[in-house]
Amino acid sequence: MTADLRVYLVTDPALGGERPLEATVEAAVVGGVTAVQLRHKGASPSELFVEARRLLQVLDGTGVPLLVNDSLPVATELGLGLHVGRADPDPVLARQVLGRDVVIGMSLYGGRRLADDERSALDYTAVGPVWATSTKSDAGGAVGTGAIGATDRSRPVVAIGGIDPDRARQAVAAGASGVAVVSAVMAAADPRAAAAALRAAVDEALAARS
Numbered sequence: 385m386t387a388d389l390r391v392y393l394v395t396d397p398a399l400g401g402e403r404p405l406e407a408t409v410e411a412a413v414v415g416g417v418t419a420v421q422l423r424h425k426g427a428s429p430s431e432l433f434v435e436a437r438r439l440l441q442v443l444d445g446t447g448v449p450l451l452v453n454d455s456l457p458v459a460t461e462l463g464l465g466l467h468v469g470r471a472d473p474d475p476v477l478a479r480q481v482l483g484r485d486v487v488i489g490m491s492l493y494g495g496r497r498l499a500d501d502e503r504s505a506l507d508y509t510a511v512g513p514v515w516a517t518s519t520k521s522d523a524g525g526a527v528g529t530g531a532i533g534a535t536d537r538s539r540p541v542v543a544i545g546g547i548d549p550d551r552a553r554q555a556v557a558a559g560a561s562g563v564a565v566v567s568a569v570m571a572a573a574d575p576r577a578a579a580a581a582l583r584a585a586v587d588e589a590l591a592a593r594s
């Protein structure tokens with residue numbers, strides 16, 4: 385499926401203080417987020433189901449797809465997209481299970497090339513952390529914008545890690561199709577304005593590239 389990944393919001397329940405997750409996501413979509421991933425490390429499958437159902441209600445009618453991080457069972461049950469990394473379900477198997485109508489992405493580390501079956505299974509790959517981040521404790525050190533150009537770009541590449549509007553411009557200039565953000569939106573006092581600033585930055589950088 386063709387996915388609009390210009391500004392891809394990845395959630396984190398530890399950020400945002402008292403503000404409910406749905407309120408942040410709703411505001412972010414109004415601001416211009418184009419895709420949302422439910423990421424809640426350590427949540428039980430039943431917690432993920434509840435959160436995903438709430439987010440599906442928020443996203444209903446917006447055209448913004450919902451993906452879930454790591455969990456093929458939740459994606460399968462609710463018809464969601466899926467993001468996988470190194471120790472997660474195989475994207476080729478996930479595509480067989482989920483069908484063609486959902487978005488599937490994979491983190492691609494260390495310049496690894498995609499195998500043919502992975503390429504046809506995936507809608508995008510993610511590279512990171514492009515800048516240092518404290519949001520994901522096991523993310524490792526910053527790989528820099530050079531890693532975007534070095535990533536297999538036979539599928540659209542999304543940059544993640546430490547991204548703000550200025551860095552979003554740099555990531556797109558380096559070849560990214562979009563940016564994935566956690567704290568820049570989840571922890572923002574005004575998630576709508578934060579999403580709008582990221583969207584403007586990405587759109588400007590994409591226009592400058594074409």
Ligand SMILES: Cc1ncc(COP(=O)(O)OP(=O)(O)O)c(N)n1
Pocket residue numbers: 392394421423425453454467468469470471472491510511512520542544564
């Ligand atoms: C868009 C996006 N990019 C990267 C990741 C990280 O995936 P992974 O390496 O599997 O780590 P966890 O998120 O599972 O901790 C992501 N989730 N989304």
Ligand SMILES: Cc1nc(C(=O)O)sc1CCOP(=O)(O)O
Pocket residue numbers: 394491510511512513514516517518519520523544545546547564565566567568
């Ligand atoms: C979920 C995630 N994955 C990463 C990777 O490098 O694969 S970095 C990251 C967290 C990004 O959070 P923030 O936008 O707050 O820096």
Ligand SMILES: [Mg+2]
Pocket residue numbers: 453454467468469470472
């Ligand atoms: Mg994972």
